[in-house]
Amino acid sequence: MKKRNLIILLALSIFLIASCSTSLGIQYQQPSNINMSNYRNVAVASASKYSGVQRLPMFLRFDITDPTIQLYTIFSTFDYDNVNDRAAREVSNMVSKVFTQSSYYSVMPSSKTDAYLDLYKIGKDPSAMLREDGVDAVIIPKITRFYNDEYVDAQYSTDSNGNKVAKYYIHRSIDIAISITVLDTATDRIVASKEYSAYEYDVEVFDPKFPYLFSVSQSDIVSLAISDMISSIVADFVPTTKTAYIDFMSNKPKNESAKPAYKAAEDGDFNYALNLFMNIWNTERHIPSGYNAAVIIACNGDIDRALALLNEIRCVSSDRDVNKLYAKLLDLKSRNEAAAEQFATKTDTVSSSTSSPYEFLLN
Numbered sequence: 001m002k003k004r005n006l007i008i009l010l011a012l013s014i015f016l017i018a019s020c021s022t023s024l025g026i027q028y029q030q031p032s033n034i035n036m037s038n039y040r041n042v043a044v045a046s047a048s049k050y051s052g053v054q055r056l057p058m059f060l061r062f063d064i065t066d067p068t069i070q071l072y073t074i075f076s077t078f079d080y081d082n083v084n085d086r087a088a089r090e091v092s093n094m095v096s097k098v099f100t101q102s103s104y105y106s107v108m109p110s111s112k113t114d115a116y117l118d119l120y121k122i123g124k125d126p127s128a129m130l131r132e133d134g135v136d137a138v139i140i141p142k143i144t145r146f147y148n149d150e151y152v153d154a155q156y157s158t159d160s161n162g163n164k165v166a167k168y169y170i171h172r173s174i175d176i177a178i179s180i181t182v183l184d185t186a187t188d189r190i191v192a193s194k195e196y197s198a199y200e201y202d203v204e205v206f207d208p209k210f211p212y213l214f215s216v217s218q219s220d221i222v223s224l225a226i227s228d229m230i231s232s233i234v235a236d237f238v239p240t241t242k243t244a245y246i247d248f249m250s251n252k253p254k255n256e257s258a259k260p261a262y263k264a265a266e267d268g269d270f271n272y273a274l275n276l277f278m279n280i281w282n283t284e285r286h287i288p289s290g291y292n293a294a295v296i297i298a299c300n301g302d303i304d305r306a307l308a309l310l311n312e313i314r315c316v317s318s319d320r321d322v323n324k325l326y327a328k329l330l331d332l333k334s335r336n337e338a339a340a341e342q343f344a345t346k347t348d349t350v351s352s353s354t355s356s357p358y359e360f361l362l363n
Helices: 002-011 067-071 080-100 110-122 126-132 218-227 230-237 256-266 270-284 287-299 303-314 320-343
Strands: 023-030 041-044 106-108 137-158 164-184 190-205 240-247
Touching (some): 023 287, 041 080, 041 110, 080 137, 080 218, 110 126, 126 137, 137 190, 240 287, 256 270, 287 303, 287 320
Antiparallel strands (some): 023 240
């Protein structure tokens, strides 16, 4: 009963979509890909600067054959320290927001988490201290790949005097990958670890006389790449509310007595429309009326009753749309139940004598 009430409380609402047909929206709970029900109290660490091998360009690369370009000795647009600092900050802020902006988690801020993790360097046990502070798991982001590239090429045209004219373009790209690891503070075990990657590319006109004036900065490109990961991280770690839209079945075969029901639905009077559709289904076995009644019932918060009605319809008809709606509602019910399980906090823990993984995760 508790689970059912939670599903109804979280799940379903009705609204009318302005279109050529009436549509209803069913709000449902999408469970996260990783079940974090044991780890609702988390500490989120900051990401460190990338320490792996990177391309370190000193001069801008010109992929063109043009003797005039040799007049310019142009240093790379990349500021190595700045771009690595920016990437670490952006990753840290992005991962922190994913967890702090979700009501699903209670989150220790990164500044406090980092202070705990720093104690590892002097031989302390961060997990034990975090556990005493009520933290179930540490979320540790890490930049695992960070590659920058830039080059200039040219497009050639001929002016009205027959002279060859070059227009230069600078191409800049960021290829970045990160990992997010969940460390159980009770066991020092890694309970989840996911990799994410993004590639962002920008091209704009390049003037060799003004080689550092761009409409998009290098840091902007880094930010765009990192923001591309957000939806995937949310899907993995945060149960979310989504909406599925379902169109009414049209009045075919046409039934004159169903017209008032369609009109009531168009006007937003769904309770009245439901009564009319149900009466027509019960008395005339009009498939569209039964189908539309099931849609309204589901959107009113009773997917089980809607499935029962659709099963009744399926006994007298093999209509493809009826079967598709039945399968869709079964899927939404399954998602709601999985999300409800994730919202049910569990406290089971397993003791372990594994060695500390912090050296690997923080370096």
